[in-house]
Amino acid sequence: MSSTVFPLLSLSRHRMGTDGVGITTLAAAAGCPLHCRWCINKELLLKAKPENVTPEEFLERVRIDDLYFRATGGGLTFGGGEPLMQADFIKEFREICPEEWKITVETSLFVPRNYLAQAIDAVDLFVVDCKDMNEDIYRKYTGEDLSAAEENLAFLLQRKDAENVLVRVPLIPGYNTEEDQRRSAEKLRQMGVKRLDLFSYVKKAGM
Numbered sequence: 001m002s003s004t005v006f007p008l009l010s011l012s013r014h015r016m017g018t019d020g021v022g023i024t025t026l027a028a029a030a031g032c033p034l035h036c037r038w039c040i041n042k043e044l045l046l047k048a049k050p051e052n053v054t055p056e057e058f059l060e061r062v063r064i065d066d067l068y069f070r071a072t073g074g075g076l077t078f079g080g081g082e083p084l085m086q087a088d089f090i091k092e093f094r095e096i097c098p099e100e101w102k103i104t105v106e107t108s109l110f111v112p113r114n115y116l117a118q119a120i121d122a123v124d125l126f127v128v129d130c131k132d133m134n135e136d137i138y139r140k141y142t143g144e145d146l147s148a149a150e151e152n153l154a155f156l157l158q159r160k161d162a163e164n165v166l167v168r169v170p171l172i173p174g175y176n177t178e179e180d181q182r183r184s185a186e187k188l189r190q191m192g193v194k195r196l197d198l199f200s201y202v203k204k205a206g207m
């Protein structure tokens with residue numbers, strides 16, 4: 001059995017239309033190197049205790065929906081936290097799961113380059129939450145530099161068909177405007193992004 005483990009916070013089964021084609025199971029990973037001001041997962045990331053599962057243990061857990069995945073063209077979605085910090089696990093899981101299953105990763109791409117490189121061939125669809133493509137807005141909102149995520153996106157687009165990269169561009173109340181969102185979308189198109197999803201963060205009470 002592998003010694004690689006995934007810090008599993010939660011599993012959500014029978015998801016439809018949220019991240020690509022078909023019925024998916026979302027596995028949320030603990031841990032994230034960003035510090036987004038309105039982290040939608042902050043409470044979960046801070047309070048919940050992850051369960052460390054090996055690729056084999058995880059496969060046994062999610063295999064229950066094999067027929068749904070095969071019949072609908074769905075599969076596993078790794079979210080977070082930042083699932084690309086678990087690139088070695090994703091790679092090993094891809095090697096043992098049925099090849100018909102689609103693997104999706106929801107990521108900010110704010111990870112060391114070697115993590116992205118390690119996972120790239122194991123992932124069918126990258127769903128990238130870019131936050132904002134303006135350096136000042138990105139830093140204010142995440143506490144980090146935009147350059148690592150931007151350079152990783154360029155790296156990804158050189159190696160993956162653009163149809164397999166969906167970039168989500170949020171309108172973040174108090175941090176960017178519709179004009180900023182439009183500018184981010186334009187910059188992303190110039191980088192070669194073909195699939196864009198412009199949407200708004202919904203601010204929860206107390207955030």
Ligand code: SF4
Pocket residue numbers: 032033034035036038039040041042080081082108
């Ligand atoms: S990238 Fe996602 S999980 Fe990480 S801090 Fe930002 S919102 Fe939270």
